[in-house]
Structure formats: C-alpha cells, structure tokens
Amino acid sequence: MTLTLKHIVPVLNAQWKGEFGDIEIDHISIDSRSLQNGPGTLFFALSGPNNDAHNYIGELLDSGVFNFVVTHIPDEVKGQANFIIVPDVLLALQQFAAWYRDKFHFPVIGITGSNGKTIIKEWLNFLLGPDYNIIRSPKSYNSQVGVPLSVIGINEMHNLGIFEAGISTVAEMERLEPIIRPTIGILTNIGTAHDEGFANIADKIKEKLRLFKRSEVLIYQKNKTIEAFIQSGTKRFSWSFKEEEAEVLLARRTEGEQTIITIKKGAPEFEITIPFRDEASIENAAHCLMVLLFFEYDPNEIKGRMSLLYPVEMRLVVKNGINNSTLIDDSYSSDFQSLKIALDFLENQKQHKKKTLILSDIFQSGLGNEELYSRVSQLVVSNKINRVIGIGPIISAFKNKFVNCSTYETTSEFLAAFPALHFRDETILIKGARQFRFEKIVALLEEKTHETVLEINLNAVSHNLNFFKSKLRPETKMMVMVKAFGYGNGGLEIARLLEHHKVDYLGVAFADEGISLKASGISLPIMVMNPESTSFPSIIQYGLEPEIYSLKGLEAFLKVVSAEKKSAYRIHIKFDTGMHRLGFEEKQLDELIAILRNNPLVTVQSVLSHMATSDDLNHHAFALQQIALFEKMVTLFCTELGIDPILHMLNTSGISNYPEAQFDMVRLGIGLYGISNDASEQKYLENVSTLKSIISQLRTIPAGDSVGYGRRFMAQHDTKIATIPIGYADGISRHWGNGVGYITINGKRAPITGSICMDMLMADVSGISCKEGDPVVIFGLDPTVNEMSKSLKTIPYEILTSISQRVKRVFYRE
Template sequence: MNITVENSVSILNARWEGTNPEALIDNISIDSRSLQNSEHSLFFALSGPNNDAHHYIKDLIAIGVQNFVVTRIPDDCAAKANFLIVENTLVALQQFAAYYRGRFHFPIIGLTGSNGKTIVKEWLNFLLSPDYNVIRSPKSYNSQVGVPLSVVAINEKHNLGIFEAGISTVNEMDKLEKIIKPNIGVLTNIGSSHDEGFIDLEQKIQQKMQLFKDAAVLIYPKSSAIEKYINPNTKAFSWSFKEEDADVFVSKREISHQETVLVFQYKGSSYELKIPFVDKASVENAVSCLLVMLHFGYDVEVIQARMELLFPVEMRLEVKNGINNCTVIDDSYSSDYQSLKIALDVLESQNKFHKKTVILSDIFQSGFPNEQLYAKVAKLIVSNKINRVIGIGETISDFKEQFSNCITFKNTADFIANFEKLDFSNESILIKGARSFHFEEIVTLLEEKTHETVLEINLNAISYNLNFFKSKLQPKVKIMVMVKAFGYGNGGLEIAKLLEHHKVDYLGVAFADEGISLKNGGIKLPIMVLNPESTSFPAIIQYGLEPEIYSLKGLHAFLKIAKQKNLQHFPIHIKVDTGMHRLGFEENTVDELIATLKGNSTVKVQSILSHMATSDDVNHHEFALSQIRLFEKLSSKIIRELEINPIRHILNTSGISNFPDSQYDMVRLGIGLYGVSNDAEEQKELENVGTLKSIISQIRTIPAGDSVGYGRRFMAEKATKVATIPIGYADGIRRAWGNGVGFVTIKDQKAPILGSVCMDMLMVDVSEIDCLEGDDVIIFGESPSVSYMANQLQTIPYEILTSISQRVKRVFYR
C-alpha cells in the first residue's frame, strides 16, 4: 500500500495528533476483534447505533496497533498512538478508498442489481482470470463498508477489477460510485429485494444506475425503464430474450434437467453455446457474462469452451460438526488472499479449541509474486495463531518452509491417500481451497456423519437480528441473550461464540449443565443460570457461573456453600415475583431477603430481575405496567436498604419493543434473536435464522384407491406422485402436522403432507412438482415459517424450534 500516516492526514483532510507521522500503513482495519491487526494497520473507528469502535482503541493500542482514524481521542489514549481526527469515520474510510482507487488505471467492472451480483462476479472471475490478474470483491462485500474494504485490496500487479455494489435505499450509490469508478458497468436482474427502501421501481432503477454515470459501456437487460437513465456518453450494450432489436438477442432451450443451450444473435451472425444450468436466474446471469466476454472481444469458440464449465457458486461459509469432536469451517470453493483473511476471522470467531488447523490449497490471483504472497500468508497464519498448516498444491509445497508445523501434499488425491496417518481431533479446522482442488472431498472426510436432514443456521441473520434489537435500546443499556434450550434448538455453543464475538454483556441459560457446557467450550462471557437447583451450586461456583436466586431456601443453601468455600462477593442475581407467579421473591418475603443479605460479604447482588407475563399481549397492557411498577418498588427497596448498585432488568424480547421506557440497565433478548416476533410488523424486519432441510429419498406413483402411511389415513382419489422425506416425529416434526394440515416446500412449491407423520419419515404429494430423488426439501424456514407452523398447530414458535432433535445435524453458515 505504501502510504504513511502523514499522507493519510492529507487524504482525509484530518487533524493529526500522535507520535510518528512517518509510520507506514500497509492494511486497513475496522474490526477490533481481528487477530490481523498490527502496528502497520490503519484502524477506522466506525460508530453506529449499536456499537462504537472508539471503546476498543485502548485494547488495540495494548496489542500494538498504532494508527487510528477517530472522531475523538478516547480517555487515557492521547500521546500513545497516531490519531487522525475526522468528523465521520465511515466517510473517511470511503474517502481513503476513493483516493486509493484513483492510483490505478486498469479496467474496472462495476456490478449492481437486485440479484445475481455475486454470482456474475465469481463467474466473470473464472471466465477472465486465464488472461487477467483479477482483483474482486471478496464474498458479498458490496455495502457502504464492504466496497471500500474491497477496493483497498488492489495492488500493482492487478490489471482488472470486478466490484459489486449493493444499496438498500436512496443516496447510497453515489458514494459507492466515487469509490469503484467503473469503466464497464453490468446491471443484473432488477427485482423486489429491498423494495422498502424506494418509493417505486423507477426510483430503484434510477438510484442503481448512478453507479454507471461515467462508465464507458453498460451491459444490461434491454428495457426502456433502464435506457432513460443511461448517460448519452455511455455505450449501451443490451441483451434480451424478447426484444429482437437488442444488441444480443438470445433464445434458449433445455436439453436436460441440468443443461441449457443458448442461441444468440450478434452482429448479424447466430451462435450457440451450452451452459450447465436450467433455472431462470442462472441463465440470465450467464447471459450477462456472455456480453462481458463479447465486449472484451473473445472468440466465440473460447466463450463456448469456458462457459460450458461454469459452476454453482457457493456464497456461504459453513461451520459444521466434524469427526473426533472437531469443528469444520468449510470454505472449500475459493482460494484468494482477501477471502483467506475473512475466513481466518471466522475461524477465530467460531473457534472453541486451543488447537487450530488450516488446510490450504495454492492461492490464485493475489496480484503478488509467489515469494511475496506466501510470506504474507505466513504472516497471516502467525497473527491468527494457527497451530498447523496442511498445504495442498505444487506451489504452496515449494514454499513449505515459510510456515512452522507445515505438511504439504502435491494434490488432493495425495492428501486423501494419507488421511488415515493425519490426526484430527479436538480442534477447529479451516478448509480453504480453490475450486479446482475439489476440497469438498476433504470436507466429506472430516465432517460428522449424520442423516440427510440438517438444520441450517444463518449466522449473518443472527447478527442482523441482534443489531435490530440493539438499535431499540437506549444508550448504555446492556443486553443479555438467552441461549438456553440449546440456543432455542439452534445450537448453543456456536451461537454463544458468535454473541461473544459481538461483545454482548451476558448470556442466559436455564440450568447449570448448559452453562458448564459453554464454559467448557471456551466461552468467557458471564453466564447467568436462571433455574439453578441447589444440588448444582458447587458446580456453578466451580465453573464461575452466576446463579439466579429466587427463594429464601435457595439463598440460605447458596450462602452456606459460599461460606464453606470462603467466597467473597460471588455474583448472584435476585429474582422478584411481580405477577408471573413462577419463580421469585414475593413482596412479603423481601424484608427477610434484605435482612439475610445485609452485611453479608460472601455474595454480591449483581442484578435484580423479574419476568413479565404479558409483554406481547396488548389485551393485558395494564397488567404488564403493574408488573413494571411493582418491580420498580421492590427493586428500589432492595437497592436502598442494602446500599448497592446492581443491574436491573425485567424486559424480554417483546418487552424491548413494547415497553421502551422500562429498559432499566439491561434487557434479555430471547426468541427475537432467532428471527421470531409476536408482532406482525416487527416480524417483517427480522431475518429468518433456521432452515430445516432434508431431501427426497424416493418417489413413487400410486393409483387411485391406494393409501399412504399408517392407518391408511390418506386414500388417493386419483393417481398420485408421492415423495418420501427422511424426517419424522423423532426429529421433532409433530404428528399433528400430517394428514394435510402441513406442507413442505420443494422447488419453491408447496407439497402437502399425506397421511400420518412417521417416526423417521413423512410422505408428501408432488404430483404437480417437477422433482427428482435427491432434490432438496424445506421443512421450515421462509415457507413454511415456524410462526405459520405454530399457528396451524395452535402452539408457539418456541415449541417448534426447541423440539428439533439433537440427531438433526446443525450446519452454521455465513
């Protein structure tokens, strides 16, 4: 990068206070948790409604970071580092990226649209990389923060850039255009994503088109709605399946379930090419790639040969349970320097072991000479405290000596042949490889073998929902997140690791064994045990958990053990009953509670809490207010008489939204984290977290008069195509969901459940669905949602989520 702090002051028009203006900057950071932060990082302290990175500067200085872009210098940090003081750190990050982009003059492809941006970007990288050294956005880095982070990864060896830009409302694209400055524009599909951010479709098109205002050429699906916003100085290069006057007119025909032939008319000639897809979105994305290659002047023979090799793009990074108590982080479809940095951060955020292994293929398209590249990779490996590197590929094998504790193999087959000699146990394993290395075969070897039904957990959605509820909190209000009941069925430890990464204040579990499991998994956050039995008190103390005390009997029992162990100020949480009548000190026992605690130094009242019975029910609003009033009365009395200053909290998920004036010092977020709300409008704002998926095991057609399942509860009135799915009530699907009440989703179509749900299987009607054995089946997720299922079954979403059996494999992904 070769930029000094002094240069950066000028670039950002900042005010400088610091120790060394000549300090060299070689990378940009916005994440205080990344182990890749170093003395040569320039850290932008971004501030938002949910977090302020200025709070972490003191810790960053302690580990050696010396250069910061800030709006203010935190207390006790002056004269300890270089500070570039600006009005807005996000704007400064974008200014820095725009300046840096201006240092390079090779072609830049800018992509936007509602859908398909990342797919087209990855396919263009595949199609063009034999002839260009490509820099592209890692993963889906297309936001106001992601775009500048992508652009500052350019180096002098690159000669083609491919960057995507995503917006969700007005006045965002202009900022991204200044950073990307594309010479070549590609507009993909314009659909309904983020419609809520725009008045109408025309405004959305107009806003997205701002990315191309100075582009030399624009590739787009022909449409008068688009053409009215094309700069007259920009060459329009259009395609269409319907408009024969488009620059490239395309027709298509399916030749199998997996292949399509595209026939395209271009410059008076007709050509054919085959692509390995039949779905509408993939075909449209492929046509966008075709036009880019035509614009670059490729021979049709080359286009045909390369596009026939297009592949499904795996856009998510998955965290899976592995063999021998391992965690497997599957990023087995790409190997470039920028995405390696991202994957290593994910490895750290999900790591629950002391031992970390990286299985890494040769790295392509870094823009660096190999000597420099693998020196930089080795530095990343060291900074992320990786214990073992397994390199696969001839190039990485040549640089084996750059890494400590490294073993290499020439190819994947060589690794597999030696797999039994390698010890994988009780460790986190990042699998990071270029597609040509077929690392999915390594993932298959290392992942835990379970049946074909999986619950997929979207970690990005959890992060989004957490931030949604954080945005509702008043300043300085803490947040406890409930991870009891195996994280509401979603997986406790993995979610706890993510929440620790997001620096929540507390975790809540129901019983001691749940908290012990989290502590054994490496969780360091304070954990409150809501329903501790007195027999678990010794273990609670041993593992540093914090018990909720809700009765005089429990208090005396805990104080007895605490005294025996000579504890001092051990944190406890006092629960008062304000009307739920489940657990808690009632008003007539509060005086004795106070008398027992007064002068007692073995414990410390860390918090006082209560639980609301009707925070989600407008019909009982007054009762909820009466609970809050009683909580205020009782907690204030305890605080006054004991002369303490504990955390107070009474609000659960619904309470956060419905009683914002009663947030006190902390709130407890539960089901909302997992994407479920009792309020229909709020539900629209949350993202789905869990998708329960299976596959079609077998398809058969039965004649009229035949039955399906136990008790012959379904009788076919006509010939019926029946698919069997390997999931049943032993997996958590209630029998009441059968017999036509419920459905699954196959190929985006509803398939009604036929007859009774069996222990391990259920059968569905696929007479109107073009499907095959092995096709994916959605049991719940977007459709049907758990809320819909709960409503049909006259229960609550909690029960649906927590009923999913432990034999169902959990797969976590970003």
C-alpha cells in the same frame, strides 16, 4: 418506510392505469415464481432476449399480485390490475432504486473491481457487524438488476450499507452510481474479466471509477495507472506492500497456513494475523483492514476481528469429498485471472499428492482461444496438476495442449462417465462457469454424511441482534438467552458469535448448559436462570452466576459459598411481579433484606423480574402494573441495602412494546432467532433456521390406495408420493401430518399425507418435478416457524426447541 403507488408513479414519470393508488407496497419483485409475491408486491415486468415477464402477468394475478410496472398492458389482463406504464422497465427499476436510496443518509461502502468484491463485502459485514446494522448486497447481486434489488432492501433500521457493483462494458456504471451512491469506495484489483467490453484497460479503469465520483474517500492498492484517472477532489487512502508513497505501508510474512501483516506506516505499528496465505485472500484482507483503519478502530479490536476471517461460499470453499478426497469448490465462475488464483489456493490447501483440475470453458479472458489455452496449459504444468478434466466444446477442441486430459462436451456427458473416473485420495479443484452447472459435480463428489440437517445462518443471527440493539438506549446492556440448546439452534456456536458481538451476559436455564459453555472456552458472564440446589457447587466451580428466587434457595447457596470459602459471589435476585412462576414476593422483602444486609458471602449483581404479557397489548394495563410493582420493590430493596445493581425486566417482546422499561439491561430471546409475534416487526428480521432433508423414495400409488399408519390418507386418484427421512423423533409434531402441514420441494409446496412416523413422513408431490435425492425444506422461509406454530396452535419456541439433537446442525455465513 411506507410506500404507496401514488408515491411511486411520479418518481418514474409514468402513465398510470388503475384504481387503487393508496395500496401500500412492501415488496419489489422481478421473479414471477417467487412465493413471496402477494398483494403488497410491485412487480417489475422485465424483458430480456429469452424471456418477457409480461407473459406471466395473468399467473401473477392468480397468485394475488395486482401492481405492475410494464411497457404495455397485455390485452388479456386489461382492467384487472394497477399498471404503471414506462418506456423501459429496467430503467424504471433503477430510477426507483436511486430515488429510494436518496431517502437514507448513512455511510455506504461501494465495492467494484474484477475480483474479490463478494468476499470483501462479506468480510466487512462480519468485521463491522458488531457495531452496525448493515444492509448489504445478497450473495453477488452486483448487476444492473441485482444492485437496485439490493438497495431496495434498505430499511429505517440500517445505519451502514455495503454494496458491490459489477460491470461488463461502458456506460453501465453511470446507472449504478446513483443507486449505490457510496460515501466510501473500495476498488479491488483490475483483472481480465470482461475485457472484451472495453476498448482498453484505461477505459475499463475509468468506467469503474465512475462509481466513486461522489465518494468522500477511495480505498485501493496503490497503482500509478489507476491514480491517473482518480478525480482530483477524491480523498485517497491507498495501501501497498512495496510502494513507500502509499498512505498505509504494509509488510507480511507467512507462518504455516497463516499470514502476519504488519502496519509499517500510516497508523500506529501493529500486527494482525489472518488464517490465509494465498494472494487473493491477503489482498482482500488488506482492503478490509483499510476500512477498519479508516473507521479508527482500536488496533487490538482489529487484531481480534481479522483473525476470525473465514472462507466465503460461492468462491473458494474447501469440502470433504468422497473416497478420502478433498474438494476445492470454485464452481461460481471461470475466467483466466481467477483460475490463477484458484490454482494458487489449491497449492496452499492441498492435502494429497495427487491433484486434479475439473475445468469448464473459460470466458471473458480477452484472449484468443489458441493463446488462452496455451496459457492455461502452462499454468497446469507449473502447478503440477496430475489430471485435467475439461468440460465444454472449446476446451475439448484444445485437449491436445494438456497431458493426462479427458474432455466432455457437456456436464451431462461427464456425469454419465463419472463412475469410471475413480476419484480417490486426491485434491480436486472444481472450476466452472455458471452455465455448466458444476454444482451437480460438487454434489456428486462431496461426501454425504447427513440427509437431514438444521442449517443456522449466522449472518441472520448477527442481523437480528443488531436490529434489537437499534431499539435500545446506548447505555442499555443486553443479555441474550442461549438456553435450551440455543432455542434448538446450537448453544456453543451461537454463544461464540454473541461473544464476538460483545453482548453483556448470556442466559441459560440450568447449570449444565452454562458448564458446557464455560468448558468450551466461553468467557462471557453466564447467568443460570433456574439453578437447582444440587448444582450450586458446580456453579461456583465454573464461575456461573445463579438467579436466586426463594429464601430456601438463598440459604442453601450461602452455605455452599461459605463451605467453598468464597466471598462477594455474584448472584441475581428475582422478584415476582405477577408472573407467579418464580421470584420473591413483595411481602418477603423484609426477610430477604435482613439476610443480605452486610452479608460478605454474596453481592447482588442484578435484580430482575419477568413480564407475563409483554407480547399481548390487550393486557397493556397488567404489564404497566408489573413494571410499577418492580420499580416499587427495587426502590425499597436497593435503598435498604445501599446497592446499585443492574435492573432488568424486558424480554424480546418487551424490548419492542415497553421501551420505557429498559432499565439497565434487557434479555433478548426468541427475537435473536428471527421470530416476532408482531407482523410489522417480523419483516425486519431474517430467517435463522432452515430444517432440510431429502427425498428418500418416490412412488406412484393408484386411486384407492392408502399411505401410512391407520390408512389416514386415501388416494382419490393416481398420486405421486415422496418419503422424507424425518419424523416425530426428530421433533416434527404428528399434528403437522394428515394434510395440515406441507413441505417445500423445488420451490413448490407438497402437502404431508397420512400420519407422520417416528423417522419418516410422506408428502403428495403430484405435479412437482422432482427426483430421489432432491432437497426438501421442512421449515425456513416456506413454511415459516410462525406459520407452523399457528397451524399447530402452539408457539414458535416449541417448534424450534423440539428439533432433536440427532439432527445435525450446520452453521454457515451466506
């Protein structure tokens, strides 16, 4: 959707000071430090008790931002930018988001409650992702600021929204409801978090239910107290394990580390299995199950998808720790209700007899400190915790309530004492409020196995797949290319995700790639695009389907099929329509048809060609010529043989630029991995791959000293140099060195100095606050693969596929 300042000013009923009302706005920002800020940014200058973004307008002007929503114009920037003046910037942000939300008409799931919002949101995104192009709250953006920022992320390609809303006091939901305006509501459990913001539990329930005042249906665990406050016009879709009156009655039993849930009433009876047994996960899974039932999914589909649920980061995540220990990372929040859930999870996940709890001060419990820590002590005893480490001034004051307890006033004090605490052969639950920065503790306790990794965001892969699906006719099939180790991203893991999304075909370059996938359990049909004749027996053994592009290759394959005593084996015939790389030419059709006519050994599953210029509209006429020739050759070929195979010609760029040539199937390649050569399309794709490393060593060199082989960098002044353990053996081009390229450290760019070595590169980090061990981004959001390829005068394919397999791939869902 194209937005200009002229659109926005009347929405906010604002005063306008500026000259360029036709400027297009493509980015909304509240963070002055963001590297995404630029000429198309509209910056909302929020003010809080500790910070006022109006103070950073000058710096933003220097970085190219010229459009601001403000309560006043600071004297030093008057006349230098476009200003939208409002009484309340936060309210203006919310008004804008509500107006923006009103432009879209598709189902929106709104989630609120005390616990489980983020997990349910992420699980629903996974469960519904194969069928919808979903916009959802990033991470836990559920606040008065986070919700509008989430909703503003909607674009024309989305057809389902999932947003969570969190509140801490009365009147807050009234602002969030018109921004989310859910058509489907989910109310998770009502716990003690933020109790101090409400007079009583009734006020808390009523406030949360305000989110659903215009919802078509409300999904919730049956509860008479809650039902007393639900509006009479709202359709109720409740579930329960014990209340017979619920719309859906469930039963459950545990088997090992799994829970089997049976639908007993309200739908055809069937069972699902989830890979969890703790109460919180079971409850969250039940809410997700209800959404799938409401959407009328087939029971078998529900069973398959629910069995693949996974732990969500920023909640309870199990990690390998140092010295044979196991970590349960819940360093995201600290309240009494979630502590009970976490301790229950600890009991289910423990791998050692010894159990340690690292706990910060607990907030938002609604209890006095004496009662609160007495209850915490009771929990610790009942869960048989061997050691308690408390961090914070309040828990330190109640140290005497715990057995075998040590306390520290701050996280820094704990970190200083860490070497003497001897963590080994134990399960450690790390539970802390955000302000204590317990991620530092996690980093210290987590086992360090790799310094350089390529992180693959599977959510982004799903998003990009659905983006391109949205461009296709409903009946058009999709082949996805996973050749070259999934364009460097990992073939098997990507293939498993694509199988979950039910694509029609996978494409690989050589037989060994397909064999590896089949041997690992991939059941999707796999087409081998460049089979060698020596691989034909293995292709048949593993049920792969070869592309045949020459008469010699066809004759060789027919001999192998005959020797293996196979018949009607599926092959794919490739025509050369102008690429002049592989394929049958038009003059060879008669001979090809003669060989295939009434041949019982093979069946033509598909006919394909490859476009040479689909990404370059300067060669539009040539592309149309290719399409026309393909249609001509296909007509003759299929008519003579009396067959109706799958026809396909379009690659990623072709999907976008030549929709009229979709035929029966398209072949998605680089677009799946978040890369487009079209800048207008690129903004709809999500980054999939982030190559990360760390700072191995820091040193400061004086003016006149050099860095690296050949002394290609000479310091003009005292310069701080960081050494990073990644080099050209890992796939980083040497041309990216010597000041051409940069890395990102703590959000700031550091130019690469000197020549890139086989296993290392060096960067100038003068002026950047950093230390040894700090993370480094080689590519991802900054720099992007597109930016690197342009600087290196190559293509993104080469950047991605060059990353060595000695670099560990780490797959995650946000």
